[in-house]
Amino acid sequence: MTSPLANDASLTSLFSARAANIKQSAVRDVFEISMQPGLISLAGGNPYLQSLPLEKLAESAARIIAEQGLEALQYGGGQGTLELREQICQVMAAEGITDADPENVVITAGSQSAQDVAAKVFCDPGDVVLVEDPTYVGALNALEAYQVEVIPMAGDGEGLLPEALREQLAQLRTAGKKVKFLYTIPNFNNPSGVMLSEQRRQQIIDICKKEHILILEDNPYGLLKFDGAPLPPLRARDAENVLYLGSFSKIFAPGLRIGWALVPAELKQRFYLASEAVTLCPPTFNQMLVSAYIRDYDWLAQVRRYRELYAERCETMLEALEEHMPAGVTWTRPVGGFFVWLTLPDHVDSYPLLREGIDAGVVFVPGAAFSTKPKSSSLRLAFSAVSSENIREGVRRLAPILAKAVTKQPSETTAAG
């Protein structure tokens, strides 16, 4: 038999067509850079883990190994432990979903792996998925790897525009396209920080239902609304048409890689089997540690501490922007989550500004990371894991770079980028 390598020396010729769509995200690039000493990173969407009860968690971890080690270090069920699935239902009740059945919860390696599974079980190459513009880079990466046609949808300060969604769906129907789902982050979108208004939530549900497409609702920041009164997720209004994704990454610890999907009953089995094919089972020890955290600690009090902390940091960032930013730069004013989204005039490409930012000692994520378009005049700043002092200093360092970019003539910017 002839070796597949006979006519081509490079092993890369063995990659699938799909693999060409798998790229390193700009967020990961920036993540590496952010580690350099002296730089202020406003890039990473990291929770502020310093406020967790680390010593007590160490005791819980030791107790789990000492008392239940053989279970904790063993394979477990593919859907996740029943104890944690029941606790996840309590967490979702705090988010406003009161009818979740642990039977329909599938524990995943973070919300990220649930997104991959969703793309895998619903999308054939060429199928359409609608997303917010801008949207979470990890979702774009997962969808693009399955050769999905991702269509960004316009929004404003109140989130996705229902009218634009309706029109887009009608056009796609006329064009004979198969739309599988709307991927949406209704609460404190990453990267824009925008929250979908109460009034639009039902409209979006109704439109998707009428068009027979699923809603993939990603809600890792839902509990982190600064005033402590989260808006009920879309799933709270619609148990049939919404596949809901939750995560412990932003309210507890991303390193444990524990998230979940609450799947409509008729879709659950296939979703669960696809998830099992990827991870076999979610990590047993990590699930037990999350269970201990929910059972033995006042996790809601910790969520309250996080809210207060993030509210304060967000306020500091907004004040610093007000003080330092030049005319021509606008930004969102989030009421929860981790991010502020800055927008410069259209002629500016924010990507080349990253280099200038690094030279000035500040890092951000250029907007193109969160878009299907190659260029963006926006950028994302994260306030979640940065001290107030560094937020002020980071914004102060960034301001002259943006001021220069705003005043450059469009042709100069194009030449530079």
Ligand SMILES: Cc1ncc(COP(=O)(O)O)c(C=O)c1O
């Ligand atoms: C909207 C959104 N979804 C999912 C994730 C990833 O979550 P997880 O750590 O649960 O995989 C993030 C992380 O930044 C996010 O912002």
